[in-house]
Amino acid sequence: MSESSIAANGRFDRSVMPKVHIYAPPVTRRFVLAKTCPDCGKRTRMLGWAYEWHGATVVCLRCGREWQDGEWMPLPFMRGARAHNIAEAKDRWRRGSRHNV
Ligand SMILES: [Zn+2]
Numbered sequence: 001m002s003e004s005s006i007a008a009n010g011r012f013d014r015s016v017m018p019k020v021h022i023y024a025p026p027v028t029r030r031f032v033l034a035k036t037c038p039d040c041g042k043r044t045r046m047l048g049w050a051y052e053w054h055g056a057t058v059v060c061l062r063c064g065r066e067w068q069d070g071e072w073m074p075l076p077f078m079r080g081a082r083a084h085n086i087a088e089a090k091d092r093w094r095r096g097s098r099h100n101v
Contacts, residue, residue: 047092064083
């Protein structure tokens with residue numbers, strides 16, 4: 001934060017805040033796939049979300065592998081990246097249940 005972003009009265013001047021916008025295209029459809037995961041090779045369920053202008057995102061609930069628009073997404077080099085993906089997908093599914101997406 002630069003000095004100039006603090007107004008004279010000490011209050012934060014919102015007009016100079018960078019626009020924080022997380023790009024999230026509208027979800028048009030969500031779905032559950034029951035199939036054999038190409039990554040872990042097991043029968044599994046996958047949660048998927050289809051977007052208006054993009055291909056679908058699909059997450060394997062067994063190994064946490066994620067695909068977007070049919071492309072394998074690189075897993076972040078962090079401990080528990082797959083578990084994190086799974087938790088996030090489930091969480092998102094639950095949230096979506098309340099908002100009907
Ligand atoms: Zn898998």
